[in-house]
Amino acid sequence: MTNAVVDVHHLEKTYGKAGERPYTALKDLNFSVAEGEFVGIMGASGSGKTTLLNMLSTLDTPTKGDVIVNGHDVTKMRSNQLSDFRAQEVGFIFQDFNLLESLTAEENIGLPLALQGTASKVMDQAIHAVAETLSITDLLKKYPAQLSGGQKQRVAAARAIVHQPSILMGDEPTGALDSTSARELLDLLTTINRDQHMSVLLVTHDPFSASFCQRILFIKDGQIGSELNRGDLDRKDFYQQVLTELGTFSE
Amino acid sequence: MLTKLALAGVKNRRRDYLVLLAGLTMSAAIFYMFANLATNQAFIKANAVIKSASVVFGFGAVLLALITIVYIMYANSFLLSMRQHDYGLFMMLGAKRRRVGQLVFLETLILGTIATVIGIVLGIVVSKFLVGFLLDQLGLHLSHLASFYLPAILFTAVLYIGLFILASLFNLTRLMRTTVQQLLHADQQANQPKSRPLRQFIGGLVGIGLLAVGYWAMAAIEHLQMTAIPLALVTITLGTYLLFHAAVLAVIRGLRHTKWAKKHLNGFLMGQLNFRVHDYTRMLTIVSLLFAMALGAITVGSGYHRQMPMTADSLGAYTVAVHDANAHQKHLINQLHVAHQATYTQKVQGKTTYYNAAELKTQPFQQIKSLQSSPNGKPQFYTESLAKFKKDGVTQLDFIMLNPNKLGDFAAPKIVSAAAFKQLKGTTYRVTTVRVKHMADDMAVLKQLDRSEQHRFPQASTQLTIGTYQSFEMMNGIFGGLEFIGYFLGIAFLAMLASCLMFKILSGAPGDLRRYTMLNKIGVRRGLMRASLAKEIGILFAIPGIMGVIDVLFGLQMFKPLMAKPMSPYLGIGTTFAIFIGLYVIYYVITLGLYLNLVMPREVVRD
Numbered sequence: 055m056t057n058a059v060v061d062v063h064h065l066e067k068t069y070g071k072a073g074e075r076p077y078t079a080l081k082d083l084n085f086s087v088a089e090g091e092f093v094g095i096m097g098a099s100g101s102g103k104t105t106l107l108n109m110l111s112t113l114d115t116p117t118k119g120d121v122i123v124n125g126h127d128v129t130k131m132r133s134n135q136l137s138d139f140r141a142q143e144v145g146f147i148f149q150d151f152n153l154l155e156s157l158t159a160e161e162n163i164g165l166p167l168a169l170q171g172t173a174s175k176v177m178d179q180a181i182h183a184v185a186e187t188l189s190i191t192d193l194l195k196k197y198p199a200q201l202s203g204g205q206k207q208r209v210a211a212a213r214a215i216v217h218q219p220s221i222l223m224g225d226e227p228t229g230a231l232d233s234t235s236a237r238e239l240l241d242l243l244t245t246i247n248r249d250q251h252m253s254v255l256l257v258t259h260d261p262f263s264a265s266f267c268q269r270i271l272f273i274k275d276g277q278i279g280s281e282l283n284r285g286d287l288d289r290k291d292f293y294q295q296v297l298t299e300l301g302t303f304s305e
Numbered sequence: 306m307l308t309k310l311a312l313a314g315v316k317n318r319r320r321d322y323l324v325l326l327a328g329l330t331m332s333a334a335i336f337y338m339f340a341n342l343a344t345n346q347a348f349i350k351a352n353a354v355i356k357s358a359s360v361v362f363g364f365g366a367v368l369l370a371l372i373t374i375v376y377i378m379y380a381n382s383f384l385l386s387m388r389q390h391d392y393g394l395f396m397m398l399g400a401k402r403r404r405v406g407q408l409v410f411l412e413t414l415i416l417g418t419i420a421t422v423i424g425i426v427l428g429i430v431v432s433k434f435l436v437g438f439l440l441d442q443l444g445l446h447l448s449h450l451a452s453f454y455l456p457a458i459l460f461t462a463v464l465y466i467g468l469f470i471l472a473s474l475f476n477l478t479r480l481m482r483t484t485v486q487q488l489l490h491a492d493q494q495a496n497q498p499k500s501r502p503l504r505q506f507i508g509g510l511v512g513i514g515l516l517a518v519g520y521w522a523m524a525a526i527e528h529l530q531m532t533a534i535p536l537a538l539v540t541i542t543l544g545t546y547l548l549f550h551a552a553v554l555a556v557i558r559g560l561r562h563t564k565w566a567k568k569h570l571n572g573f574l575m576g577q578l579n580f581r582v583h584d585y586t587r588m589l590t591i592v593s594l595l596f597a598m599a600l601g602a603i604t605v606g607s608g609y610h611r612q613m614p615m616t617a618d619s620l621g622a623y624t625v626a627v628h629d630a631n632a633h634q635k636h637l638i639n640q641l642h643v644a645h646q647a648t649y650t651q652k653v654q655g656k657t658t659y660y661n662a663a664e665l666k667t668q669p670f671q672q673i674k675s676l677q678s679s680p681n682g683k684p685q686f687y688t689e690s691l692a693k694f695k696k697d698g699v700t701q702l703d704f705i706m707l708n709p710n711k712l713g714d715f716a717a718p719k720i721v722s723a724a725a726f727k728q729l730k731g732t733t734y735r736v737t738t739v740r741v742k743h744m745a746d747d748m749a750v751l752k753q754l755d756r757s758e759q760h761r762f763p764q765a766s767t768q769l770t771i772g773t774y775q776s777f778e779m780m781n782g783i784f785g786g787l788e789f790i791g792y793f794l795g796i797a798f799l800a801m802l803a804s805c806l807m808f809k810i811l812s813g814a815p816g817d818l819r820r821y822t823m824l825n826k827i828g829v830r831r832g833l834m835r836a837s838l839a840k841e842i843g844i845l846f847a848i849p850g851i852m853g854v855i856d857v858l859f860g861l862q863m864f865k866p867l868m869a870k871p872m873s874p875y876l877g878i879g880t881t882f883a884i885f886i887g888l889y890v891i892y893y894v895i896t897l898g899l900y901l902n903l904v905m906p907r908e909v910v911r912d
């Protein structure tokens with residue numbers, strides 16, 4: 055794996071301030087994601103999935119170990135570099151959408167570009183291009199409060215990819231969606247992954263969502279417990295395999 | 306059970322409740338202090354010598370009551386915004402509407418009662434110290450000023466508790482009408498203003514028209530009398546609201562589609578403002594009124610404070626006149642910044658005072674020109690030849706009053722030749738007249754000098770001495786009350802303004818915390834977030850500030866009749882404005898710091 059987008063070595067995260075009882079959520083964790091790969095991360099509640107994603111997206115800092123994203127060692131960065139890194143290299147889709155309700159869908163989507171000082175013409179083009187991909191062109195002038203959950207998540211996805219980040223991360227992005235909307239979103243992520251060769255890292259506890267991935271990492275006790283490769287399996291068969299793995303994994 | 310839950314909710318938001326309680330308490334304290342002054346008949350009779358002063362007191366109280374009503378409405382909406390989520394949750398969990406209603410009613414009323422009681426106690430305590438301190442600083446003496454006055458206590462209590470009962474009822478009906486869903490998501494609802502450009506344009510025009518009426522009413526106070534103030538108050542309030550609403554929306558709409566709005570967080574800023582414009586315009590209107598009243602009151606107060614000595618300077622040819630100055634008085638005179646000093650020998654026979662012509666020739670008596678003939682409004686002095694002086698100068702009051710009887714019985718003074726003066730029998734006095742450069746610079750010494758002269762000549766029936774310093778003391782007696790009210794109201798309004806903004810800010814913080822956390826996640830630099838917040842809060846401060854200054858510039862017209870020439874409500878307002886705006890900017894910086902602390906996401910610590 056020469057072209058790794060994410061490279062994690064000996065990652066450790068211990069919570070708890072001085073005086074409190076420390077809790078080690080991640081311990082000597084190693085893995086990498088290749089360019090253009092669609093990777094899922096699964097694990098029981100409290101196993102450290104969100105913690106891992108927070109380390110990758112620089113929202114939190116590891117206690118030990120290296121995290122290299124698209125060639126940048128994120129553990130060495132400081133304040134403004136961190137913000138810029140998040141703004142440029144990472145696209146993030148959250149479970150609760152995280153849209154700004156005071157801005158229209160269009161303005162929400164344009165925000166990452168505005169932050170980089172993109173010219174307004176280029177910006178409009180980019181916004182309309184992603185809106186087309188995600189079929190939300192007719193929603194652009196609406197405010198988040200006027201959108202359904204699924205529509206909101208598609209707007210959020212558009213915001214996450216409009217600036218062509220090197221990796222798209224999602225923490226349970228389908229968690230708040232009904233099955234139809236969830237399916238639509240996962241299809242969209244697959245399309246984006248395939249057509250734009252954007253790497254995707256998806257945290258989920260739902261086997262159905264996970265079955266859209268090419269590779270699944272199972273976290274247990276703060277470490278990668280096992281790994282599942284889809285290979286040439288079709289999605290339905292892979293889904294069965296995930297279920298089986300979960301059954302044995304949780305024992 | 307429900308009560309327990311409600312109490313837990315209160316506990317969780319201790320800080321917000323504390324701010325709310327502090328604000329309401331302060332408002333009640335201020336109201337009590339003013340009601341104490343305004344309703345204390347003994348005090349008013351003793352101090353408000355002229356009728357207009359007591360009118361001002363009355364209006365001050367009405368104004369404060371109106372502001373209080375608005376203020377309580379505002380605080381109440383803050384309370385409701387804080388609680389509605391909890392109440393919604395209770396109802397969703399199956400609590401009966403009626404039961405929750407009772408809870409809301411009681412909570413509002415209990416909070417209000419506590420605030421009122423503490424506020425009145427605080428008002429009594431502060432009256433005792435602050436009022437005394439303020440009077441001391443201003444060199445004023447207001448008699449019959451008691452800190453404890455039962456009618457004022459009752460007045461404050463009735464008004465406040467009454468208002469809180471109304472507020473409780475309002476909350477109750479509000480709660481009964483809203484759906485659980487709306488209560489739960491009230492803080493996330495986007496009430497995007499409908500854009501109706503024509504309507505807003507007309508609204509803006511009507512607003513400007515109303516403002517014009519209000520400004521005219523203030524200028525025409527002599528003509529309109531009592532109706533001027535309420536008329537101005539209503540028209541300016543409505544006008545400001547309409548103008549702000551139209552202007553803010555128009556500016557946002559204009560800017561939102563420009564290239565500028567697509568850079569950095571500018572679009573977010575515009576969105577924020579647009580999102581909260583209804584909420585903001587109401588608050589901005591109130592704050593601009595408070596700003597105007599605080600600044601106006603302080604300007605008028607300091608106007609009197611500065612201008613009374615100045616006016617007194619132009620009232621006569623000498624500041625003090627001392628008969629047979631003793632060593633102590635000579636010592637005091639030496640400390641003055643003397644502009645002109647002269648000493649004349651007097652001989653008194655019966656009621657007539659005689660002067661030596663030779664003395665008046667070598668040292669002519671200085672007279673003051675009438676202000677009308679002075680080009681720059683500054684007093685000018687002149688002397689005339691002895692012959693001329695004998696004809697008309699001797700009839701000038703300034704000269705006549707130099708007789709040792711002071712204001713007692715006297716006849717016209719006579720000027721005789723040196724030889725004749727020598728022959729005269731009668732008591733001999735030597736009177737020294739001193740004119741200082743600026744009375745304001747020598748206040749303390751002049752006061753001592755005046756007191757010692759009064760002490761030495763107690764026969765001066767009315768306890769008055771002569772000279773412009775005495776005139777100043779008389780003016781101080783008349784206008785001092787106004788000066789005091791000015792400062793007092795100014796400080797009161799400023800305090801209310803501060804806590805109004807504080808409510809606004811705290812009620813916006815939870816939502817903003819969420820927004821800025823999101824921005825942080827998508828990679829907005831901290832500096833950019835800070836700048837955006839500084840701009841947003843800066844706009845909230847700047848708009849009412851600018852409007853307030855304009856209001857005051859027009860509003861000072863109202864005081865023209867009370868500050869007759871050579872005083873003017875506009876004289877020297879630059880310094881007052883600068884100090885006030887300086888304070889306002891400091892308050893802005895503090896508020897911003899506080900807000901940044903509340904909403905900025907924690908920085909990721911690296912070790």
Ligand SMILES: Nc1ncnc2c1ncn2[C@@H]1O[C@H](COP(=O)(O)OP(=O)(O)OP(=O)(O)O)[C@@H](O)[C@H]1O
Pocket residue numbers: 069070077079097098099100101102103104105106259
């Ligand atoms: N800020 C924190 N301080 C202390 N402990 C924390 C903190 N955040 C998470 N933890 C602990 O770390 C462990 C992992 O949490 P994490 O949020 O990563 O779980 P997760 O895998 O995302 O679970 P879920 O599927 O429920 O979202 C949990 O035991 C949690 O209690």
Ligand SMILES: [Mg+2]
Pocket residue numbers: 103104105
């Ligand atoms: Mg999680």
